[in-house]
Amino acid sequence: VKLRAMALAFSLFTGPVNIVTDSAYAPNLVFCLDKAIASHVSNQVLSEVLLNLWNFIQSHMEPYFILHLRSHTNLPGFFVEGNAVADGLVSAVALGPIPNLKEQAVLSHQFFHQGHKALRQQFQLSHAEARSILASCPDCQGNYVPSFYGTNP
The missing domain is CATH 3.30.420.10 (Ribonuclease H-like superfamily/Ribonuclease H)
Structure with missing residues (x-):
């Protein structure tokens, strides 16, 4: 520039x-x-x-x-x-234009690989949105453990 x-x-x-x-x-x-x-x-x-x-x-x-x-x-x-x-x-x-919060969260996770709790807190995402970002990250596939709400493991 x-x-x-x-x-x-x-x-x-x-x-x-x-x-x-x-x-x-x-x-x-x-x-x-x-x-x-x-x-x-x-x-x-x-x-x-x-x-x-x-x-x-x-x-x-x-x-x-x-x-x-x-x-x-x-x-x-x-x-x-x-x-x-x-x-x-x-x-x-x-x-350029600033992406919406979910896009910002995806970009942030691609760089920092923070957990779902940090994503929820930083970007005001729902629990499902934060978990879906982690689930779609190829680098975090081995670290992501899906949890099921309403069931007793």
């Missing part, structure tokens, strides 16, 4: 440009990319972004400056305030 934003800035502004970013990786990469020769990158999307950015840097005749700003700081100043506004705008677009 940061590299695409930099490429967009270079494409929109043909004159001198100042770019402020909270990514330490992006300015260091651009500093090296300025003097680099394009080679093969296995990730196709990243390769296209890097090549696009490299072309914009090579064709940019005016000076440019990229400032790294530490993110999530509470220091005063317009750089920090502007960064907070930009982060809010970008994160809303990058994250």
